[in-house]
Amino acid sequence: MPAPATYLVTGGAGFIGSHLADALLGQGHTVVVLDDLSTGARANLAAAWSDPRLRFVRGSVLDERLAGELVGRCDSVVHLAPVTGAVGAAALLHGRKLLTAAADGRGETAVGATVVRHGDTVGPRQSPVHATLLTRLVRRAVAGEPLAVHGDGGRTCRFLDVADAVTALIALLAHPGAGGAEFDIAGTEEIAVLDLAERVLARSGSASPVRHFPHVVDRVPHEAYRRAAARALDPAPLRDLTGWHPARGLDEVLDAAIARARGEAPVVLPGLRAPAASPAGQHLG
Numbered sequence: 001m002p003a004p005a006t007y008l009v010t011g012g013a014g015f016i017g018s019h020l021a022d023a024l025l026g027q028g029h030t031v032v033v034l035d036d037l038s039t040g041a042r043a044n045l046a047a048a049w050s051d052p053r054l055r056f057v058r059g060s061v062l063d064e065r066l067a068g069e070l071v072g073r074c075d076s077v078v079h080l081a082p083v084t085g086a087v088g089a090a091a092l093l094h095g096r097k098l099l100t101a102a103a104d105g106r107g108e109t110a111v112g113a114t115v116v117r118h119g120d121t122v123g124p125r126q127s128p129v130h131a132t133l134l135t136r137l138v139r140r141a142v143a144g145e146p147l148a149v150h151g152d153g154g155r156t157c158r159f160l161d162v163a164d165a166v167t168a169l170i171a172l173l174a175h176p177g178a179g180g181a182e183f184d185i186a187g188t189e190e191i192a193v194l195d196l197a198e199r200v201l202a203r204s205g206s207a208s209p210v211r212h213f214p215h216v217v218d219r220v221p222h223e224a225y226r227r228a229a230a231r232a233l234d235p236a237p238l239r240d241l242t243g244w245h246p247a248r249g250l251d252e253v254l255d256a257a258i259a260r261a262r263g264e265a266p267v268v269l270p271g272l273r274a275p276a277a278s279p280a281g282q283h284l285g
Helices: 015-026 042-048 064-072 087-094 106-111 133-143 162-174 193-204 224-229 236-242 250-263
Strands: 006-010 030-035 054-058 076-079 097-100 114-118 120-122 147-150 156-161 182-185 190-192 210-213
Touching (some): 006 015, 015 030, 015 042, 030 064, 064 087, 076 162, 087 097, 097 162, 114 162, 133 147, 133 193, 147 193, 156 162, 156 193, 156 250, 162 236, 182 236, 193 210, 193 250
Parallel strands (some): 006 030, 006 076, 076 097, 097 114, 114 182, 120 156, 147 210
Antiparallel strands (some): 156 190
């Protein structure tokens, strides 16, 4: 186990961030969480709230003074907030190790940062607003609602349990060769959307029907969306550098999602509307 250190985790009250905070605290580190709670929640840190090595700061990564102050007090920075803000510059100024998942942080590999791209990640604390396709399909199956499959269902995807995503992050933080490189953190099993829907039904025992909808972009059916939207995720560089491999396969991820859905309070699911009546981007699942 590495020597105790202090980590700044931006977006640390969010889905992946809160699980990472738990894991770092479990290793004996101190964790400073910076989160404006726009998408995260204090409840995600409930298990760690009483730990004296956790410090929660409600604030924005766009606040240069605050970002500089917090970065200066930490040994390493894990930037999971959706925008780079002032954190990357502060880490460079203070000479701190930086791992960033910010969408606009890719240029930071040039200054030694580790940049990661997360694939579809599933697990506890995931906001319903940002639920993955797998989670949405599971919730509909458990509720007895129709499962929506867009286009021919041939688009492929990969899913990863959040615990495996956190293991990957920690492996990169600990590896001296990760700086200045980009890594995809994604599941290793690829599955077509239609096959996923059928597997959800089989493992949940649901009698829900599968309904097909065309891809819709700006209210216009757009089959090319399936090809344009596909972004190849390759976890091989991560595996080659650190030896990381997901501990949980797709069936385990599915079974856990089904169990969570059955344990949730009933929710009102949005109805499946005709594509022509849907707002732009509604049917991109």
